[in-house]
Amino acid sequence: MFETISYETRGKTAWITLNRPDKLNAFTSVMHKEMVSALKEAGKDDNVRAVVITGAGRAFCSGQDLSSSPxxxxYGDILRKGYNPMVQALVGLEKPVIAAVNGVAAGAGMSLALACDFRIASEKASFIEAFIHVGLVPDSGNLYFLPRLVGxxxxxxxxxxxxxxxxxxAAELGLVTKTVSEEDFVMEVETFAEKLANMPTKAIGLIKRYMNKSWESDLNEVLEYEAQAQKIAGESADHKEGLMSFLEKRKPSFTGK
Known part of the structure; x- marks a missing residue:
């Protein structure tokens, strides 16, 4: 189905793997389009309640494949046609997205990790704002997400x-949710993704939507966003299940509805 990535579902989690290990999973125009398609697929599938993005081989993503750039x-046109739609699809996906950073995340690869909702890093992982080394500016949402994460x-x-x-x-700076050993990396990511996938998905999506909006809103606007979100969440099956489980003193079984 895909040429530069792989897409599979494991239980309630969709796994998107950047799959150009010989090029350290560097981005090409084809990969941009395939990432958007995969994110849309995860969004449409009601059985998918969490998404993991990771890299094949020893890297997460080394950024743009400069050898593929004529x-x-x-570069502005490349961003508008390739990177920006990918970041917008990622942020607009109202399901929790985890960057499973297995190795180096450099340049736009770091931007991709920053745009995710959570980042779990292998102890072998590293992050590099590589743009400056070739006389360029951080892009793909980097200048938006980075200061919000670290100041x-x-x-x-x-x-x-x-x-x-x-x-x-990265853990000390608050760039990542947590770091784990290389040996336990996949298991830890699967466990974390499974936890998210069993939570109230609609509520998580609303939190994501309005927390993103909060950065460009004043207090009164945020108060109204919260009221809108709470009305939607309050009518959800998961809210009803949460109330019933509380009253019945049992663990809730959320369905994402």
């Missing part, structure tokens, strides 16, 4: 200096 290419001053430091950040350092 000389004199309009303005640290974001400037990472973006301008372009130093390699280890998994342990």
């Amino acid at each position: 000389q004199g290419a309009d 303005h001053a640290k974001a400037m430091e990472l973006a301008v200096l372009g130093d390699k950040v280890s998994a342990a350092q």
Whole structure:
């Protein structure tokens, strides 16, 4: 079905694997389109209640495949046609998305990880704002997500200096949800994804939608967003199940409805 990625469902979780290990999973225009298609597929499938994005081989994603970019290419046009739709599809997916960072996440590969809702990093993982080393500017939402995760001053430091950040350092900075050993990496990601997939999916989607909106909103707007979201969540089957399980003193069984 796909040429540059693989897509599979494991229980209630969709796994999207960047699959160009010989190129450290570097992005091409084909990969951009396939990522958008895979994210749309995960969004349409009611059985999918969490998404994992990871890389094949020893890298998560090394960024743009510069060898596939024609000389004199309009990078702005490449972003508008390729990267931006991918990031928009990722952020617009109202299901929790986990970046399972198995190795280096550099350049736009780091941007992809930042755009996800959670990041679980192998102890072998690293993050590099590689753009500056080739005289470019962080893109693919990087300048939006990075300062929101680590603060303005640290974001400037990472973006301008372009130093390699280890998994342990990323955890200290709040870049990742947690770091795990290489041996336990897949199991830890599966466990975390399964936990999310069994939670109230509609509520998570609403949290994601309106938390993203909150950055460009004032307090009164956020209060109204919360009221709108709570009306929708309050009418969900999962809310009814949550109430019943509380009253019956049992563990809830959420269906994502």
